[in-house]
Amino acid sequence: MDIAELEKIAAQVRRDAMRMIYMAQSGHPGGALGAADIFVALYFAHLRHRPQPFSPTGIGEDVFVLSNGHICAAWYAVLARSGYFPIEELATFRRIHSRLQGHPATKEGLPGVRVATGSLGQGLSAAIGIALGKKLLKDSHLVYAMIGDGETNEGQIWEAALFAAHHQVDNLIVITDRNYKQIDGDTRDVLNTDPLEEKWRAFGWDVLALRQAHDFSAILATLNEAVHRSGQGKPIMIIAYTTMGKGVDFMENDYRWHGKPPTSAEYERAILQLPATLRDF
Numbered sequence: 001m002d003i004a005e006l007e008k009i010a011a012q013v014r015r016d017a018m019r020m021i022y023m024a025q026s027g028h029p030g031g032a033l034g035a036a037d038i039f040v041a042l043y044f045a046h047l048r049h050r051p052q053p054f055s056p057t058g059i060g061e062d063v064f065v066l067s068n069g070h071i072c073a074a075w076y077a078v079l080a081r082s083g084y085f086p087i088e089e090l091a092t093f094r095r096i097h098s099r100l101q102g103h104p105a106t107k108e109g110l111p112g113v114r115v116a117t118g119s120l121g122q123g124l125s126a127a128i129g130i131a132l133g134k135k136l137l138k139d140s141h142l143v144y145a146m147i148g149d150g151e152t153n154e155g156q157i158w159e160a161a162l163f164a165a166h167h168q169v170d171n172l173i174v175i176t177d178r179n180y181k182q183i184d185g186d187t188r189d190v191l192n193t194d195p196l197e198e199k200w201r202a203f204g205w206d207v208l209a210l211r212q213a214h215d216f217s218a219i220l221a222t223l224n225e226a227v228h229r230s231g232q233g234k235p236i237m238i239i240a241y242t243t244m245g246k247g248v249d250f251m252e253n254d255y256r257w258h259g260k261p262p263t264s265a266e267y268e269r270a271i272l273q274l275p276a277t278l279r280d281f
Contacts, residue, residue, distance in 0.1 A: 001045050003216045008277045009081060010040040010216075014247045015274040016077035016090055016281065022267045024094035026102065030244040030257035031071035031148065034179050038146070038240060039078040041219040048141060051083035054111035062141045063130055065115050067123020068148030068177060069103040070259065076100050079112035081278070090281040121154030123147065124174065128164050128235075131172040142230060146175045150182025153191045158203065164235040165204025172235040173226045178213075179244040181255040197239050206234040213240040248273050 013036045021027035043049070047062045055061065066075050073093060080087040085099075092098035099110040103118025114130075117123040127145035134141060151157060164172060176196070184190050193199065200207045206229050212218035219240075226236045244258075245251025248270045262270055 006040055006044060006216045009044060010037050011247075011274065012276065012278040013040060013074055013077045013081065015271065015276060016081075016087075017073040018248070018262070018267070018270055018274055019280070020073045020077070020090055020093040020100075021261050023091065025261045026094050027073050027261055028070040028259045029073070029248075029262070030181065030251060030254070030259075031068065031177065031179070032074035033246045033248060033251065034242040034244045035071055035146065035177050036074045036078075036246070037214050037216065038175060038177075038219060038242070039075055041216055041223065042144065043078050043082040045216075045220055046223050047144070051079075051111070054084060056106075056114055058114055058130065058141075059134075059137065059139055060141065063114060063127075063134075063143045065117065065123050065127040065130070065143070065145040066104055067117050067127070067145055068120065068151050069116075069118030069123065071148070071177070072100075072102070072104050072118075075104070076110075079110075080281075084112040085110065087279075087281045120148065120151045121156035121160075124157055124160045125163075127172060127174070128160055128169055131164075131169050132167070134171055135169075140171075142171050142173060142227065144173050144175070146177055148182070149176065149178050149180060149187050149193075150190070152176065152193050152196070153182075153187075161200065161203040161205065161235075168233045169235045170231050170233050173223075173230065173238065174235065175210075175238045175240050177242055178239050179242045179253075181244045181253070181258065183255070183258045185255050200237045200239070204234060205237045206232070208236065208238045210238050210240040213242045214246060
């Protein structure tokens with residue numbers, strides 16, 4: 001799939017996420033818009049995965065875990081558009097009895113979701129467990145995870161980081177959604193984690209910086225480099241410098257869009273900036 005096609009899908013995914021959150025009047029638009037390009041690159045151009053039939057175990061394919069589960073609107077849109085479930089189901093986001101819960105859950109049996117996440121800090125630990133399981137099974141496929149910028153405030157992240165390095169979990173590639181924003185403000189004001197790249201290196205990880213995290217050529221090159229470095233004794237961390245609210249001018253770099261839906265007027269303004277590039281759900 002060429003870059004133009006990936007950009008087309010990502011544009012629709014952003015529109016999907018905005019519509020889902022507005023229709024539900026609940027959700028987290030900022031991070032969803034910011035991570036959309038990475039989700040699209042993973043599922044449409046990088047992961048070795050099988051949408052159908054969906055395997056909860058993930059044996060024999062690459063596995064992805066979304067630790068910062070609150071940004072799931074964009075992830076759900078990517079799962080639907082890559083064939084895991086019908087795109088029409090996106091209209092049920094955050095509804096009672098929906099499979100598309102506000103944070104990814106396994107009880108409802110949504111294809112594509114293997115771990116219930118959203119309790120920040122826990123998804124990385126789950127991903128490490130899955131990666132160790134693949135080693136035991138001699139499954140050569142990789143485990144990927146995304147963690148949030150504010151999520152790195154959690155102590156469990158750093159316990160997991162130590163564990164993964166100590167046990168040489170080198171079939172694990174983690175992406176930090178580095179947008180410098182969290183629910184209470186700028187991460188550098190709330191609890192500064194700079195210098196983040198150096199911290200992960202100090203914890204024994206191989207670190208790659210993705211400075212152009214909305215450029216598909218850069219995203220794919222970095223993911224491919226991470227695969228090239230796998231299997232060499234260290235877990236791999238990609239620090240992806242994203243823009244919260246990417247694609248909607250009044251949401252970009254504004255932490256207040258961490259977790260609130262747009263009003264009718266805000267939605268109309270936003271959706272004009274997110275024109276349909278594929279069929280709407």
